[in-house]
Amino acid sequence: MLYGGIKLPGCPDFENVRKLDLLPMPALMEMMKYGFAIDRDHMHVIGDKLAVEMAELKLEICSYIPESKLEEFIAKSNLDDDSAMNVDSNQQLCELLFNTLNIGHGRELKRTKSGTHISTGRRQLEKLRIDHPVIGKVLNYRECAKLKNTYADNLPSMAVLHPAGRNCNICGLHHHADTYRIHTQILSTRTATGRYASKDPNLQNIPIRSLLGAAIRAGFVATPGCVLLSVDYSQIELRMLAFVACVKKLIEVFLHNGDPHTVTAMEAFGITEAQVNADKIRYRNPSKNVNFAVVFGETALGLFEQLVADSYGKAGIPVPEWLTLEWCEEFLRKWFDIYTEVREYMELQAYRSYRYGMVWDMVGRIRLVPEVKSVHKRIVAAGLRQAGNMPIQGLASELIKLAIAEIQEFVITEVRSQGIHCIPLLTVHDEVIYEIDESWGGVIKEIVEGIMGNVLIDKDTGEDYCTVPIKAEGKIMQRWEK
DNA sequence: TTAGAACGCGCG
């Protein structure tokens, strides 16, 4: 027995899955009930800064409208202020970029799904960045608008006051100070893969990747006297791919605690570690991209597009001469030769999709894939990608569920029973967050890391169900991700 | 006037 009667490995097994879905429920209930504290003033300050930035960018963007066209644009603008156009409207943006400024003239520009307009998505605009200064402004404006509308303005208004004092009427706890807390809803039976979803508000997509985004995340704070403990699995999907598909070379890399991206580059190009590090853009970045995206069923063209966008976007440099579609095709071929079991794994999932109409992950959760019987190649291809991805994403989601349940058991029997404050706040796919009495954060961090890393080791026999070591790393913070 | 589609984008 692994935990509470959960068996591994498996085939479709509803009883097993039902048990696994129920075990983490007490912890999820607490996450929703206690909420995650936010610093409303911090959010307001960011919101004000973004408003200023947006107004400036909007003026700069509108200044590119030629005098002769100005009236035409003003007539089409749907805003009641005196601005010449609405940058949030892709139609008006298309008019400016492609019909007025003729950016990308003569080049093949990708159209939107419905085919009615040229796509103004970030990946497309990145390619046009060096053609005209307005593109950069639009992208900056978009980032500001997203952060302001979705986060800076909305989150403070959704926060609920937990007043200082005993027996809080919201959560029942004793609070030493007023806090404003966000209560999300966690949906445990929503996704096709077994992951959780979060809504009203969604706390699983709080920004972090950009500098401005990180500032938003820093608005999530620990209650005074407490710290936040965030523990996340490292490279969890790549590890699960190695495990599920029995990928010899990948398993070895993880057993030796190596860096899979560097090793992939060394193997694919037949070079040394020093050579990989000497030209990371050429060797390590593509390897990292494929290691990450192969579980999504990325194609050579997808890889090519991504690397081109990275080149223009992040590095701000033209596409290197070696970066061609053919190069990407060749690299992908080499990748599958090195990790040849992945090819076999994908074929097995395809077979199961056709034969049984479904695929399943290692604990027995199923996903139906009727798409593979479609007459449309595009639909079939999408179904096959989903079939290949689900057991990987699924198993990764089962790990964190087991961990959440096990940590909760520890929290209740060993921590709170000693009068130490420790509550679960949130889980974000491969990460769990707790709020802990500040003097106990360090101790509990070590224990939680251990529980998460050993979640596939049998508690009675010590047998490891997993052929790949699993690692979890924790951080202690006053503010989320800082 | 309004519900839903389309588009774009935040996260893992």
Place this chain on the structure above:
DNA sequence: AAAGCGCGCGTTCTAA
């Protein structure tokens, strides 16, 4: 021809 998995949400646009 299309070309990357899983979500939720804000704004604009469209059809009724």
